[in-house]
Amino acid sequence: xxxxxxxxxxxxxxxxxxxxxxxxxxxxxxxxxxxxxxxxxxxxxxxxxxxxxxxxxxxxxxxxxxxxxxxxxxxxxxxxxxxxxxxxxxxxxxxxxxxxxxxxxxxxxxxxxxxxxxxxxxxxxxxxxxxxxxxxxxxxxxxxxxxxxxxxxxxxxxxxxxxxxxxxxxxxxxxxxxxxxxxxxxxxxxxxxxxxxxxxxxxxxxxxxxxxxxxxxxxxxxxxxxxxxxxxxxxxxxxxxxxxxxxxxxxxxxxxxxxxxxxxxxxxxxxxxxxxxxxxxxxxxxxxxxxxxxxxxxxxxxxxxxxxxxxxxxxxxxxxxxxxxxxxxxxxxxxxxxxxxxxxxxxxxxxxxxxxxxxxxxxxxxxxxxxxxxxxxxxxxxxxxxxxxxxxxxxxxxxxxxxxxxxxxxxxxxxxxxxxxxxxxxxxxxxxxxxxxxxxxxxxxxxxxxxxxxxxxxxxxxxxxxxxxxxxxxxxxxxxxxxxxxxxxxxxxxxxxxxxxxxxxxxxxxxxxxxxxxxxxxxxxx
Numbered sequence: 001x002x003x004x005x006x007x008x009x010x011x012x013x014x015x016x017x018x019x020x021x022x023x024x025x026x027x028x029x030x031x032x033x034x035x036x037x038x039x040x041x042x043x044x045x046x047x048x049x050x051x052x053x054x055x056x057x058x059x060x061x062x063x064x065x066x067x068x069x070x071x072x073x074x075x076x077x078x079x080x081x082x083x084x085x086x087x088x089x090x091x092x093x094x095x096x097x098x099x100x101x102x103x104x105x106x107x108x109x110x111x112x113x114x115x116x117x118x119x120x121x122x123x124x125x126x127x128x129x130x131x132x133x134x135x136x137x138x139x140x141x142x143x144x145x146x147x148x149x150x151x152x153x154x155x156x157x158x159x160x161x162x163x164x165x166x167x168x169x170x171x172x173x174x175x176x177x178x179x180x181x182x183x184x185x186x187x188x189x190x191x192x193x194x195x196x197x198x199x200x201x202x203x204x205x206x207x208x209x210x211x212x213x214x215x216x217x218x219x220x221x222x223x224x225x226x227x228x229x230x231x232x233x234x235x236x237x238x239x240x241x242x243x244x245x246x247x248x249x250x251x252x253x254x255x256x257x258x259x260x261x262x263x264x265x266x267x268x269x270x271x272x273x274x275x276x277x278x279x280x281x282x283x284x285x286x287x288x289x290x291x292x293x294x295x296x297x298x299x300x301x302x303x304x305x306x307x308x309x310x311x312x313x314x315x316x317x318x319x320x321x322x323x324x325x326x327x328x329x330x331x332x333x334x335x336x337x338x339x340x341x342x343x344x345x346x347x348x349x350x351x352x353x354x355x356x357x358x359x360x361x362x363x364x365x366x367x368x369x370x371x372x373x374x375x376x377x378x379x380x381x382x383x384x385x386x387x388x389x390x391x392x393x394x395x396x397x398x399x400x401x402x403x404x405x406x407x408x409x410x411x412x413x414x415x416x417x418x419x420x421x422x423x424x425x426x427x428x429x430x431x432x433x434x435x436x437x438x439x440x441x442x443x444x445x446x447x448x449x450x451x452x453x454x455x456x457x458x459x460x461x462x463x464x465x466x467x468x469x470x471x472x473x474x475x476x477x478x479x480x481x482x483x484x485x486x487x488x489x490x491x492x493x494x495x496x497x498x499x500x501x502x503x504x505x506x507x508x509x510x511x512x513x514x515x516x517x518x519x520x521x522x523x524x525x526x
Contacts, residue, residue, distance in 0.1 A: 019103055021181045021182070024182075025099050037094040040090060044087045055073055058073045075124075078116050082116035089101065105188075106193075110173075110193070111169040113188075114164065115164075122156075123154070156360075170415065175197040182196075225307070227390055227392070229303050241299050251493070251497040254499075255280040261513035262513070264516070267513070271354045272334055278358050279331070283324075285319075290313065290492055291493070293309070310397075319368075320365075323364075326364060330358070332426065332430040340437045376394050380401065380402050386400075390489075393488075424465055463502075
């Protein structure tokens with residue numbers, strides 16, 4: 001048994017023991033290595049010269065300062081980057097007759113190559129859209145593909161490429177390597193690195209040991225999870241059901257009233273209320289994903305949730321939370337333009353721009369959620385199937401994962417915190433500028449009107465971020481306490497329920513629209 005354990009220890013070394021990788025050489029013959037070096041040098045210099053000439057020509061000739069050549073310049077930068085990330089190292093390996101690449105260099109190579117490759121694809125898509133507008137909608141070309149729009153598109157492509165690369169790179173290098181450190185490629189590439197990670201056969205080998213077999217069951221053997229119940233006493237379960245039902249109906253009614261008011265009152269067909277309508281949909285979604293199941297569990301005196309239902313709950317909850325943060329950031333930008341740049345408001349926040357912003361928030365949230373959900377449920381669960389939460393959530397699920405196997409998802413969560421902090425900083429900076437502009441308004445009535453549109457949004461942002469940060473930054477414990485449960489209830493229920501109240505308290509336009517809806521309902525009934 002001891003010898004078998006020692007064999008497994010040798011086999012299952014993780015990334016901390018890997019200090020370097022061995023890349024695939026083109027040949028062991030010295031003459032062929034020199035030929036490979038010379039051939040790659042010629043190709044590299046040709047690519048370098050060609051792309052640099054394009055960049056210089058675009059920079060110096062003002063006739064080429066158009067959207068098409070702006071995107072072509074970005075494409076040349078990408079081509080320079082992608083070839084420079086892989087070819088020079090391969091040339092050095094052939095010249096020095098070595099195959100070694102250090103662990104940090106391999107990480108950097110993967111990261112940069114994925115950035116350039118993914119941004120390349122995004123940019124080619126944008127360039128096809130540019131040609132479509134130029135040829136199919138020539139009269140609208142200058143308006144649609146203006147300088148600001150082009151910069152936004154290119155920046156979006158680069159940011160998306162960087163985020164995509166960061167997620168893939170961290171997810172790859174968080175995996176334990178069980179096979180060897182020999183990469184079947186002349187540069188570090190994700191598919192080849194994945195071949196070196198622990199396979200299912202390694203887990204089977206480990207599972208053959210009677211002591212480990214009980215602990216090392218993976219997701220395929222988990223058919224359900226057990227959620228945290230609020231109480232085992234029947235009276236308290238009924239009380240929980242009744243309380244959650246009241247809160248759920250209040251949130252449902254409030255957000256539906258706001259959606260109906262925005263849809264029926266043409267005065268509310270503005271960017272601010274368009275985003276508020278999206279926020280109400282998000283609130284309805286986030287509360288509907290978790291509360292009905294918790295109510296059903298209390299009513300039926302059960303704690304179980306099926307594996308697919310748990311996956312769906314995690315996916316949709318993360319979609320709505322991520323979209324919520326993105327939308328709150330967009331709404332801060334909307335208020336900033338409306339108050340600090342009022343003359344440019346209609347041009348910047350036009351119908352097309354608003355739809356694009358909202359669609360981007362939803363698409364980004366969906367992709368973000370898919371990555372997190374997929375990364376979480378691919379993990380083997382070694383502890384149990386008891387989730388220390390009244391709904392399926394990523395942090396409690398990570399507690400059930402095998403030690404070290406969850407680190408890739410932890411890396412993604414850390415990156416998520418970084419992005420959330422950036423959104424928070426953007427919102428704070430926007431409101432600092434907004435308050436400076438409001439205080440410069442000479443009339444007191446103008447100041448009140450500006451504050452009436454800004455304070456509700458700032459209150460909603462504060463409520464969302466404070467409850468979220470308190471939920472995820474509080475000290476973790478091995479089992480959920482009453483405080484943990486209370487914080488989670490506040491974090492998941494209070495924002496969706498309070499948002500309609502907050503927005504309708506100081507907003508006279510929304511109050512008038514809501515009164516009209518209520519009066520119309522009473523009138524039609526009578």
